[in-house]
C-alpha cells in the first residue's frame with residue numbers, strides 16, 4: 001500500500017473495554033492501542049477467542065465508547081461526529097442477525113443509502129446506481145428480488161456486504177464475515193474483498209479466525225494478543241517475527257511456516273521415523289498419513305522405507321509389507337508404532 005496515503009481510520013492510545021455496571025466491575029480488554037487504516041488496504045484482525053476482536057471493532061465503529069484515547073475518522077474524533085456523518089464514511093456489518101422481515105435483497109441493500117437521503121426526498125438516480133453497483137460488486141445481482149429470509153447464511157452475508165457497500169464508505173468493517181462460508185465460498189469471498197479494497201479504495205477491516213486467509217490476503221494484520229495488546233504489521237513481519245507464534249502456539253500447537261497455519265499435535269510422542277519415497281502431491285499426502293499415524297516422515301535414509309505409487313487407491317509398501325489406500329497404510333503404521341530395533345537411522 002502506498003505509504004503516503006493518509007489513514008482514514010486511526011486509533012490513538014485507545015483503551016477498549018466495558019465500564020462498571022451495577023455489580024459488574026469495569027473491564028479493560030485492550031489498552032494503549034495505536035492503529036492506522038489507509039485507503040485501499042485490506043486489514044485482518046486476528047486473535048484467540050475472547051482476546052478482544054469484537055470489542056475492538058465495536059469501539060472503532062463507535063458502537064461502544066472507548067475507555068481512553070481516540071478513534072479518528074478522516075482525522076476527526078469519531079465521538080464528535082453525528083450518526084449520519086459517520087454512516088457516510090463508515091459501514092459496518094457485525095455478527096448480530098438483522099431482522100428485516102420479508103424485505104427483498106434489493107430493499108435491504110437500498111437501506112445502505114439512508115445516510116444520503118433526506119426525510120422528504122425519495123430515491124435518486126445516484127442512490128439507484130449505488131445500489132446496482134453494490135449488488136454487482138458483492139456478486140448478489142441474481143438474488144435482488146428474493147426475500148432475505150430465504151437465503152443461505154453465505155448468501156445473506158454477501159447481501160450484508162452489499163448493503164454496506166451501498167453506503168459508499170471510506171471504511172468497511174466486517175466482524176467474522178467468513179464464519180458461515182464453506183471453503184470454496186471463503187476463497188471467493190476473500191478474492192472479492194481484495195478486489196473491492198482495490199476498486200472502491202475503501203479500507204476494509206475484518207476479524208477472522210482464518211489465520212491462513214489473514215496471512216495470505218491482508219495488507220496489514222492487527223493481532224490481538226490476548227494480553228491486552230494489539231500488534232499491527234505486515235503479515236510477514238508478524239509471522240516471521242514471533243508475534244503469531246507467541247499468540248497462537250501452546251503446548252500442542254506450533255506454527256507451520258510453509259502452510260501459514262497452526263498445526264495441532266495429537267499429544268502422542270512421535271513414533272518411528274520412515275523415509276517416504278514419492279513425488280509431488282502424493283508425497284505430501286503420504287507424509288500427512290504418516291504423521292496421522294504418529295510417525296515422523298523423513299527424506300533421509302532410515303530403517304523404515306515407505307514407497308507409494310499413484311493409483312486409486314494408491315499402492316504402498318513399507319519394508320515389504322504391502323497394501324492399498326491411505327486407510328490401510330495408517331492402520332499398518334499404527335500397529336507398528338513401537339519402533340523396530342532397526343529403526344536406528346542407518347544414514
Ligand SMILES: Nc1ncnc2c1ncn2[C@@H]1O[C@H](COP(=O)(O)OP(=O)(O)OP(=O)(O)O)[C@@H](O)[C@H]1O
Nearest residue numbers: 018027029047048049050051052053054055056224
Ligand atoms: N458486555 C460485556 N461486558 C463485560 N465484558 C465483556 C462484554 N462483552 C465481552 N466481554 C469480555 O471482553 C473480552 C473480549 O471479548 P470479545 O468478544 O471482544 O473477544 P473476541 O476476540 O471477539 O472473541 P471471539 O473470538 O470468541 O469472538 C472477553 O473476556 C469477554 O468476556
